[in-house]
Amino acid sequence: MKPADSDPALSSSETPETDRALQWLKTSHAQSDLLTAVSAKIRARTRWRRSLCAASGIGAVMIAVALWVQLKSTTDSFSEPQKRTATFTAPQHQLLPDGSVVELNAGAEVAHAFTESVRQVTLIRGEAHFRVAKNPLRPFVVNAGGVLVRAVGTAFSVNVDAGGVEVLVTEGKVAVEKNNASALGNSPPLLPAAPNSTLVPLLSAGGRALIPSREAPLEVGTLPVAELNKRLAWRVPQLEFSRTPLAEVVELVNTHSGKALQLSLDPADPELADIQLSGFLGADNIDGLIRLLQTNFAVQADITGEAIILRKRR
Numbered sequence: 001m002k003p004a005d006s007d008p009a010l011s012s013s014e015t016p017e018t019d020r021a022l023q024w025l026k027t028s029h030a031q032s033d034l035l036t037a038v039s040a041k042i043r044a045r046t047r048w049r050r051s052l053c054a055a056s057g058i059g060a061v062m063i064a065v066a067l068w069v070q071l072k073s074t075t076d077s078f079s080e081p082q083k084r085t086a087t088f089t090a091p092q093h094q095l096l097p098d099g100s101v102v103e104l105n106a107g108a109e110v111a112h113a114f115t116e117s118v119r120q121v122t123l124i125r126g127e128a129h130f131r132v133a134k135n136p137l138r139p140f141v142v143n144a145g146g147v148l149v150r151a152v153g154t155a156f157s158v159n160v161d162a163g164g165v166e167v168l169v170t171e172g173k174v175a176v177e178k179n180n181a182s183a184l185g186n187s188p189p190l191l192p193a194a195p196n197s198t199l200v201p202l203l204s205a206g207g208r209a210l211i212p213s214r215e216a217p218l219e220v221g222t223l224p225v226a227e228l229n230k231r232l233a234w235r236v237p238q239l240e241f242s243r244t245p246l247a248e249v250v251e252l253v254n255t256h257s258g259k260a261l262q263l264s265l266d267p268a269d270p271e272l273a274d275i276q277l278s279g280f281l282g283a284d285n286i287d288g289l290i291r292l293l294q295t296n297f298a299v300q301a302d303i304t305g306e307a308i309i310l311r312k313r314r
Helices: 016-027 032-056 059-071 225-231 246-256 270-274 286-297
Strands: 085-089 092-095 101-104 109-114 119-131 140-144 147-151 155-161 164-171 173-178 198-204 207-212 219-222 238-245 262-265 276-282 299-304 307-312
Touching (some): 140 155, 164 173, 238 246, 246 276, 270 307, 276 286
Parallel strands (some): 262 307
Antiparallel strands (some): 119 155, 164 207, 173 198, 207 219, 299 307
């Protein structure tokens, strides 16, 4: 991503999440001096928070959010009035006839054609994650940009764009093959369908393969869990806030997190409800939200039974 503007302080961000946060602030009409201050503080904090960010999923985006909320009280941070909004987004899910589940990233499109011998899915564009129903007699084959990804019962993502086809395996094993007429026949699962058709015979959980569309070497390797999760973060439902009161944030997180523990605000601290947050948060990232509140708003979290009580630190 290109810098948000020509300000040198914004010319080098530490992570894609930071880029996204700064760009979001810019498009939200934040003034240049605010962006500069946020950028400087992000770079100072990101180095020691990097490992925490990978684990929690909240990253530099929410750091930028917190700094923005803190700084806007002393800066005219908007050139025009902004509405309070909160939205929930999640990948589209498709249930295939065999019980396999496809998750589609924004803009992705698939088509399927199942026969008695093979389950074929064509990834027309974009990125999709597949959780394949087990059936050793009917291999599951994803055709993406001239590349075949063959599995039986496993989970993996495929991303096709102008640069080529990328395969990430989250569970089990897959084979990556060239597209040819015989590849969709009755060949055994996880084996090459024809001589010289195999690109990657077996790619295991955590494995990554990049098959470039142009003349470039094939890339095959293994990703750390944190990096794999980062690459597939789009699968996690996201909450987006714009000057959203904490009371509404808590309600949305409780609705969409899928967690047994529910957040609640201590009625003895009514001012907590009016804390405003702006930015992006994984819907299941309760820990990240709590860390943000503890670090930037002097809020403590106490677990009582099946509830997490948020209250001002005494």
